[in-house]
Amino acid sequence: MLQKDGFFRNRRDESFRQNQPIAPAAAAAPAPSVTEADKKLEERKESKLVVGPDIKLKGVEISDCDTLVVEGRVEATLDSRILEISENGVFQGTIAVDQAEIRGRFEGEITVRKQLVIHGTGKVSGKIRYAKIKVDEGAELAGDLAMLDKSASAIAVTTKRAANA
Numbered sequence: 001m002l003q004k005d006g007f008f009r010n011r012r013d014e015s016f017r018q019n020q021p022i023a024p025a026a027a028a029a030p031a032p033s034v035t036e037a038d039k040k041l042e043e044r045k046e047s048k049l050v051v052g053p054d055i056k057l058k059g060v061e062i063s064d065c066d067t068l069v070v071e072g073r074v075e076a077t078l079d080s081r082i083l084e085i086s087e088n089g090v091f092q093g094t095i096a097v098d099q100a101e102i103r104g105r106f107e108g109e110i111t112v113r114k115q116l117v118i119h120g121t122g123k124v125s126g127k128i129r130y131a132k133i134k135v136d137e138g139a140e141l142a143g144d145l146a147m148l149d150k151s152a153s154a155i156a157v158t159t160k161r162a163a164n165a
Contacts, residue, residue, distance in 0.1 A: 053088060070104065087121050113148070 048067040051057050055072035062068060067082040070089035078095040085091055089104035096111040102122040109127040110116070116130040120138035127144045135141060 051089075085122070111148070 046066045047064060048069065049062065049065045050069040051072045051074050053071045057073070058075040060076045062076050062078045062080065065078070065080045067084070068074075068078060068080050069084045069086070070091050071086045072088075073090045073092075075092045077093055078097070080095070081098045083091070083095060083097045083100040083102075085100075085102045085104040085106060087103045090107075091105070092107045094109045096113070098112070098114045099117075100106075100110065100112045100115075101117045101119070102124055103119045104121070105123045107125050110124070111129040112133075113131055115132040115134065116128070117134045118124055118136065118139040118141060120136040122136075123140040125140075125142045128141070129146055129148050131148045131150070133147075
């Protein structure tokens, strides 16, 4: 029979569970006190989207995503905290992120508010804006390259965080 949790279960298992004694609530250990900060941390889980190998995602706007991992191909607009492009991953489009780590290929417009890392297998082309950049030997970098104004990057980060609050 199909249960709410989506697993098939044998009827014998149900009768076994019905016959088990239920432990009294008083015997359980007291729950630790939870502070207001802990509650907020639990509410705010990191949202992560992984576009796996052989997956093509085209013509979308990705929002409310903390981390995007591209192992396949993505053609999109993105505003996120972290972008990771694997060796076989390809991203085409416009993105604004805090940190980007590129091992694959990026084509389009990228704005990195904190640090852009291009590994030896990475290829980046287009309009590239960054606060800090690290380019490993063997990486390819082509296009309109410019460092972000320090005050502009601080404003962009503050504005984004205020919008999420």
